[in-house]
Structure formats: structure tokens, C-alpha cells
Amino acid sequence: MKTVRIGAGLGFYGDSWAPVATTLERGEVQYIASDHLAELTLAILQKDRQRDPALGYTRDLVPMMTALWPLAAKRGVRFLLNAGGLNPQGAAAALAAEFARRGWPACIACVTGDAVLDRMDELRAAGEPLAHLDSGADITEVRDRLLFANAYLGARPLVQALDGGADIVISGRVADAALFMAPLIHEFGWAWDDWPRLAQALTVGHLMECSGQGSGGNFNAYGPTFGGGWEAIPDYAHLGFPIAEVSEDGTAVITKAPGTGGRVSFDTLRQQLLYEVHNPHRYLSPDVILDMGTLRLDDLGDDRVRVAGATGLPAPESLKIVAGYDDGWAGTATIGYCWPEAVKKARTTESVVRQLLAERRLQYDDIHTELLGLDSLLGPLADTSRADELNEVYLRMVVRTRDKRLAEAFPRQIPWLGLSGPPTASGFSGIEPPRQLLGLWPTLVRRDRVEDRVRVDITAVS
Amino acid sequence: MKLVEIAHARSGDKGDRADIGLFAGNEADFKRIAGAVTPERVAAHFRGIADGPVEIWPLPNLLALKIVLNNALQGNAARSLRSDNLGKCLAAALLRMEIE
Numbered sequence: 001m002k003t004v005r006i007g008a009g010l011g012f013y014g015d016s017w018a019p020v021a022t023t024l025e026r027g028e029v030q031y032i033a034s035d036h037l038a039e040l041t042l043a044i045l046q047k048d049r050q051r052d053p054a055l056g057y058t059r060d061l062v063p064m065m066t067a068l069w070p071l072a073a074k075r076g077v078r079f080l081l082n083a084g085g086l087n088p089q090g091a092a093a094a095l096a097a098e099f100a101r102r103g104w105p106a107c108i109a110c111v112t113g114d115a116v117l118d119r120m121d122e123l124r125a126a127g128e129p130l131a132h133l134d135s136g137a138d139i140t141e142v143r144d145r146l147l148f149a150n151a152y153l154g155a156r157p158l159v160q161a162l163d164g165g166a167d168i169v170i171s172g173r174v175a176d177a178a179l180f181m182a183p184l185i186h187e188f189g190w191a192w193d194d195w196p197r198l199a200q201a202l203t204v205g206h207l208m209e210c211s212g213q214g215s216g217g218n219f220n221a222y223g224p225t226f227g228g229g230w231e232a233i234p235d236y237a238h239l240g241f242p243i244a245e246v247s248e249d250g251t252a253v254i255t256k257a258p259g260t261g262g263r264v265s266f267d268t269l270r271q272q273l274l275y276e277v278h279n280p281h282r283y284l285s286p287d288v289i290l291d292m293g294t295l296r297l298d299d300l301g302d303d304r305v306r307v308a309g310a311t312g313l314p315a316p317e318s319l320k321i322v323a324g325y326d327d328g329w330a331g332t333a334t335i336g337y338c339w340p341e342a343v344k345k346a347r348t349t350e351s352v353v354r355q356l357l358a359e360r361r362l363q364y365d366d367i368h369t370e371l372l373g374l375d376s377l378l379g380p381l382a383d384t385s386r387a388d389e390l391n392e393v394y395l396r397m398v399v400r401t402r403d404k405r406l407a408e409a410f411p412r413q414i415p416w417l418g419l420s421g422p423p424t425a426s427g428f429s430g431i432e433p434p435r436q437l438l439g440l441w442p443t444l445v446r447r448d449r450v451e452d453r454v455r456v457d458i459t460a461v462s
Numbered sequence: 463m464k465l466v467e468i469a470h471a472r473s474g475d476k477g478d479r480a481d482i483g484l485f486a487g488n489e490a491d492f493k494r495i496a497g498a499v500t501p502e503r504v505a506a507h508f509r510g511i512a513d514g515p516v517e518i519w520p521l522p523n524l525l526a527l528k529i530v531l532n533n534a535l536q537g538n539a540a541r542s543l544r545s546d547n548l549g550k551c552l553a554a555a556l557l558r559m560e561i562e
Contacts, residue, residue, distance in 0.1 A: 219470075221470030226487060270526060274521075274528050295524070372545070381508070381558065440538045
């Protein structure tokens, strides 16, 4: 029976492509699908594009493909990447220019049409409310502060690009899993209403889209009940990214390249299966709705897990848009104290700073305080019963404000306390510029209003 | 005992929701966890971090509970002031919960 093998590319903008090189060398894959866009990555890219209109794509694209293409081309491996971000055309052009310079022939496809920021008023006029998906709030509340707005496209334009002969498909926002679904639909010719197979494909994509999290990375398990948990995961330094081997009937085996670190097991894979899922009986994608309640993960041993039994429901009538808007600024400062009485000294500095802010009429919408080493990651859930014994602790204070200058002013209230406050203050940091905060606006749109504008352009570099 | 002795977990973010997958090692522990880890108990456990309703779906085929905490991330990860803006540590925090 025919099978298709797909390797996981990056899981986020900033991930390593060394494991992808290993997959190409030893994984016997036909496709690499690479997810560069977390929910918030478009905000980073928007800042790039403000500085230079030619940017707005993830800048790892060209160095990554330059490193990987020599390994891929000789094996006929094709790529799908959402590295286009806010500027898929710019990304495709930059990659094509680099390939041309090196004399590397390739067919590069560019998928556009997901960006709807410039169409928000037009969509409203056409009868799309674009209300906030959770709160129902009216979008006019944030209309003037929107920085980006992109619809999650499905697998169709990616399949079209592969059908058209593309070696490298570059898109902007698509559902992460669609990058993995497209090669399967292209290879097997599955119908767009073959809900059981599309649901299997979505399951495979979801298991693969976070790179190493599908093969033993970030495995949050402890102790003998789970075979030693995270500590027993072999060779983190060479952790192999997951590889899916999918059959024509939709069943799949998740594995990784031989000789790599990490682990593909029932335990590591089910952690990823439920990751960032809300209702597991209605996991939405543009192409199918997945019910995970019937899925079976069978651990075959030797880093192989068989995935079968997904239930598929017809695709939703709307596409999801996620827009981002300017939501103020954060100013941050950090200062450390050592034993003895480290926590008490840090708390005293916190209260002095709060007192000074009040006296100086520096008013912030929120002041957030953490003690790094005591409660910065667990917050109110931290066990503070032995706080007095800590060797050292860092006070981290963060303010929220609509006024950038007020955010800049905050850290400057603190350094003088090094000589004039509680003893042993060390390791101050707070000279970095304030950070822009971002609100998210998820909403829905009738799918034809976006899909009618989706384009696939294929360019041959020779 | 603490949940960490019989379960493992991973957490993630979507907007202002934090979600946690909680996984038992065997059928008996799954039943025990499904009985003990209720929306009320989880909401009380995360008081001060998440102040919205808690939703839980049991998945016997995976020996797992899917848990969603609403109003959990100060709006979303890009406007949160917390060091753990993505809620990555909330799964570990759940594993600290005491059960009968």
C-alpha cells in the first residue's frame, strides 16, 4: 500500500533547523512542513514591515532553506512553509533571488489572500459583523488600533500549489495543520468531503506542528510511574523532530529519524494531541472538524505510534480571523538581593517603589510584581513556606500603560535604591526600551468572502 | 497524594484561555483522577491566576482529561505582564494539586 512520509519542520519562528537536516538525511521523507507562525508572530513581523515594506516575513526562511535545500533537492523533497507571514510575495521573491544567485533551480509557489486588514471596512459593509468571538464586542472599539488581521486559510491553496508542481510552497496565515494535510490530499487525491480521512490528516498535522513537542520535547512527566519522565528522554541535544508515515486509508505511524534523541511513545504523543485544544470533540480547522473521542494511539515500540480512528465532521461555514491591536506598553525592571533576608529586602524595595510612584503621580493601569526564584512562574500557587532561606531572589516589576513615555519612565525610579535602599542590591536590568502590548481580536468571516481572493502564483527559478 | 505521582500534563494558550491536558498512567488512576479533578476543585486551585469558569472533558480513549481555564492569561500572552505569559507552567501547577 502506498504511504507518504512527511517530516516536521520548525515549530515556531526561532526554532532550530538542525533536526530538520537530520530528518532529510536519515528520515526518508518526501515532504517537510514547517510552521513559523504562532498566534502572536504576526505582531513581530508587523514591526519589521513598518521599518521596511520588503520585510514582514519570517527572516529564518532564506538561511534555513539555503542550509536545507542541498539535502532536499537531491532526494526530491518538497517544502510547505507559512514563513510568508504578512508578506508571502516578499518572502518568495527573497528566496527566489537567493536561489537564482546560487544557480539552484526550483519551482516556488506563493499563496496570498489571508491578509484582510485592508478589507475590514469592506467586509463590514458587506454584512460581516466581525464581533469579538468570545465577548461579542463591536470591532469599532479597536478599529483604529488594528495592526494586522489575517484569516486562517485551509489546505486547498496549498494542494493547488503542489498539484501545480511547486517544490516550495510559501504561505502567510494558514491553519498550522493544513501544511501537513496538503501533501496527503495531493498524493492520495482525497475528496474534500472525505471527513474520516481529512480528520486523520488533521490529527497528523496537529501532532506534528509543534516540532519537538511531538517527539519527547517539553515532556512534562515525572518519576517512576512514567518511566523516569522527562529525565529519561534520551539525548536532548540531538532530539529528532517527528515524522509521519501515512497510508492511503488515513492511518498513520508517527516516528522519528533513526539514531536521534527524544522519544515517540503513547505518553509523549498524547501530551501533544491535546495541546492547545479546547473542546476535543470539536477541534476546528478550515477543512474538517475533528472529534478526538474515538482516536486510538497504539504504541508499537521503537519510537513508533500508530494513529487511527479519528471521527470527522463537515468543515465549518466560517473562517477564523485573528486580528491584533495596539494595547499599550509595558515597562520592566529587575533587581536582585542575596541572603540573608533576600525576600524581605526585595519586598521592601517593592513597597518603596510603589510609594514613590504614588508620590510622584506616576499612574499605571497595572503594576505586576514577581520574585524570580520564588514565585515568578507559579504566582499565587508558589509554596513560599521556606522563602526566608533563599540564597537570592530577583524582584521583577512590570507596569502597564497606554503612554509609552510613562512606560519608559518606570525603570528609572529604581537604580538609585542600589546605594540608598536595602542592602546587597545587584544585577539591575531595566534599560531596554518599553515593550508594545498587543490585544487579540478573534472573529469569524463567511469563508467565500476570503477564499474568493486567495491566489496561488508559481514561479520557476532556473 | 499529589497528582504528579499518578499523572502527567501539558499546558498551552489560546487568547485568554489556558488549556491543560492531564494524563493518567492506567485505567484505575484515570477513574480516580476523573472523580477527583472537578471544575470546582480546579477553579479553587487556580484562584488568583484564572478567574473564569473551568471546563473539563474526559477522554477515556486517551486516559486523559482536557481542562480549559478561562480568563487565565491577563487577556492573552502578548499583553500579559507575567514571566510565564504563555501559561506553560500551569500544567505543573496542576500536578501539585492534592487528591484523595
